[in-house]
Amino acid sequence: MRGIEKRFPGVYALRDVSFDLKPGEVHALMGENGAGKSTLMKIMSGIYPRDGGEMFVDGRPVTPEGPRAAQALGIGIIHQELSLMNDLTAAQNVLIGREPRRRFGRLDEAELNRRTAKIFASLNLDLDPRAPVGHQTIARQQLIEIAKALSYAPRVLIMDEPTAALNDAEIAELFRVITKLKADGVGVVYISHKMDEIKRIADRVTILRDGAYIDTVDAASTPLSEIIRMMVGREVTQAVPVIPDTAHQPMALEVRGLTRGREVRDVSFSLRKGEILGFAGLMGAGRTEVARIIFGADPREAGDIIVDGKPCDIRSPNDAVRAGIGYLSEDRKHFGLATDMTLRANIAMASLARFTSRTGVLDEAAMKRTAQDYIARLGIRTPSDTQEVRLLSGGNQQKVVIAKWLLRDCDILIFDEPTRGIDVGAKSEIYALLEDLAAQGRAIIVISSELPEVMRLSHRIAVMCEGRLTGILPGGAATTQETIMELATRRESALAEG
Structure with missing residues (x-):
C-alpha cells in the first residue's frame, strides 16, 4: 500500500500512508485510537474505498471493490467489532454463503456441522458447531470469528484486536495458530494495544499517528518505550498509585x-x-x-x-x-x-x-x-x-x-x-x-x-x-x-x- 488517503466528513483519517507485508511475516500495526489503523485495514480488505494512493498484491495493482473481491485476492480480516449473527449457529456463521447443499438445494446440516467441527478441531477449539452464537460468551464469539476467517484459507490475514476478549490460555492457542500460519507462508497484519503481545508475536512494527505514517521498525530490537513514544508523540509514564484510606467513609x-x-x-x-x-x-x-x-x-x-x-x-x-x-x-x-x-x-x-x-x-x-x-x-x-x-x-x-x-x-x-x-x-x-x-x-x-x-x-x-x-x-x-x-x-x- 503506497500513499493511501482517506477522508470522512470532518475527519482526515489517512494522509499518505504506506504499508507492506511479506509472506510468512507478522507485521504489527500500532497507534493510538483514531490513528487510522482500522481504516487502513478496511481499505486493504475492500470494506472502504480509498481516496488516493495505490495497492499491490504480488506486485500487480489491485482495487478490491468489496470484501468478496478482497477475499478472492486472498485477504481475510478478523474485525475488532464482531460481525456474527447471534440467531445462527456457530457452523452457519463460519460457512455462511458456502453452505453444503443436498439435492434440490436443501441445506445439508450434518455436513455443515461436520466441516465446521473439522475447522474447530484444526484450531484445537472446544466449540459446538450447533450452538447458537448469541448464547456464547464474547471470548467464544471471538474464537468463532477467527475460525470463520481462517476457513477461507487466506494468504493475508488481518487481525484487529484478536485477543481483546481472550484469556491467557486462549491467547497462547491463538499464537500457536499464528505460528502455523507463518510456517504456511501466510502474512499476518496484527493490530493490538497489548505491548507484551507485540514483542511475543511480531516481526516488524509500523506506527501510525493522527492518520500519518511515522515509521516501521524491527520488533525484537526496538524498545517498547520507543514504540510508545512514536505512537503518542510523547513520553507516557505510569504514576505509582496512591491508595487512600477509605475505612472512615460511609x-x-x-x-x-x-x-x-x-x-x-x-x-x-x-x-x-x-x-x-x-x-x-x-x-x-x-x-x-x-x-x-x-x-x-x-x-x-x-x-x-x-x-x-x-x-x-x-x-x-x-x-x-x-x-x-x-x-x-x-x-x-x-x-x-x-x-x-x-x-x-x-x-x-x-x-x-x-x-x-x-x-x-x-x-x-x-x-x-x-x-x-x-x-x-x-x-x-x-x-x-x-x-x-x-x-x-x-x-x-x-x-x-x-x-x-x-x-x-x-x-x-x-x-x-x-x-x-x-x-x-x-x-x-x-x-x-x-x-x-x-x-x-x-x-x-x-x-x-x-x-x-x-x-x-x-x-x-x-x-x-x-x-x-x-x-x-x-x-x-x-x-x-x-x-x-x-x-x-x-x-x-x-x-x-x-
Missing part, C-alpha cells in the same frame, strides 16, 4: 449472598464511597454476571443489595439507575451506545427527562451546552457534539459512556473492562478519570482481565473463581499477580479442603 454498596445458578454463588462484598474495588478472575469466573445482577440486567435467585444503608429490590436497569447505579458494559457498542446517533444524543440518553418540556419537546440548546461541557471536562476528541459516535475512536467512545452516567449523577459506577480495545495513551486518561471520580466520593467497581490494570487502579481486589468470591486482597504493592492467580484458580475442591 458504605455505598453492600451485596450479601448474591446467587444465580452456578454463575454466581453466594457472593458477598462491600464498597465504600471514594473506593475503587477491582474484580479479578479468569474468563467465566462470574465477574460480569455479578455486575449485571447488581444492575438489574439479569435476575437474581437469592441475595440482598443494599445502597446507602437501605435494601434495594433491583429487578431492572431502571431500578438500578434510580438507586444511583451506572453500568459501563464490556460490550459498549451493543449495550452502552447508540453508535449511529450523535455524541450529544448519547450523553443525554439516560437523562432525557431533564431536557424535555411538559409538552414533550426536547431542549436541544440545553443538550448542546451539556454535551460541550462534558466534551471539555473529559477531553473527548471530536470535531463537534453532533459527530456520530461510530466515527469516534474507542477511547473517546468510552468517555461518552462515562459522560452519560456522570450526567445521570450516579454515585456507584461499575466499569466492566473499561480499557478494552483502548490504546496506551487513552488508558492513562481513563485511569486518571477513574481516580478523579473516586476522589470526588464516587464508589467504583472495576472489572478487568488485565491483572496489571486491576492492581494499578484498585484500592482492594475481589477475586472470583467458578462463580464464587475466593478472597479480597489489598490493592497496590501489597498484592502480587501470583497471589491473585492463586485465588483465581482456587476451585471448589480447593475451597472444600479449606
